[in-house]
Amino acid sequence: MVIKREPFPEENDLVVCTITKVYPYGAFARLDEYGGKDGYIHISEVASTWIKNIRDFVKEGQKTVAKVMGIDRRKGHIDLSLRRVSESAKKNKLQEWKRAQKAEKLLEMSANNLGKTLEDAYKEVGFTLEEHFGEIYGALEEISLLGEEALKDIEIPEDWARELIKIAGENVTIPTVEITGYVDLRCFETDGVEAIKDALIKARE
Secondary structure, eight states, X not given: OOOOSSSSOOTTOEEEEEEEEEETTEEEEEETTTTTEEEEEEGGGTOSSOOSOGGGTOXXXXXXXXXXXXXXXXXXEEEEESTTSOHHHHHHHHHHHHHHHHHHHHHHHXXXXXXXXXXXXXXXXXXXXXXXXXXXXHHHHHHHHHGGGGGTTSOOOXXXXXXXXXXXXXXXXXXXXXXXXXXXXXXXXXXXXXHHHHHHHHHHO
């Protein structure tokens, strides 16, 4: 389970959740990023269209993305909405969630190698990486690409730095993009063909 530094989300945040109970006029959902806290989705926030049967829209065990509409921290109540989340926002949030899960597995591997727990990993380096890079997996991508250089401005224990460099180098692949196109080269000298060949060879080198 991905661990967040804060125990509660903020109002208007998007959260990954799992539907746990469905009733005629609403549904309960477990917030997967916040220690399994429960949120409630009123039927009016399930979909923008008229709902005859709520189970046509939500089912127990369904993984989805909801928007936080209100929070009562004292009572532990969290009101959620599904209809206020666009398809693109849902897709982006689930992608972010998958990256966070990958990052957590690598953090756990590192922690095991150092004789520490996953909770130790988050407290000692995970939250620091998240704060500096925006997300932990993004940090591991930078470490995979740049090695020790990626960590020069961050204060983390040396044993963690060595382990993260090792784990990232072995398990994180930087996505590449192939760009194709056409280039029109012209040379009006008598040996123009040879000049163009030489220019292309030098560019490749």
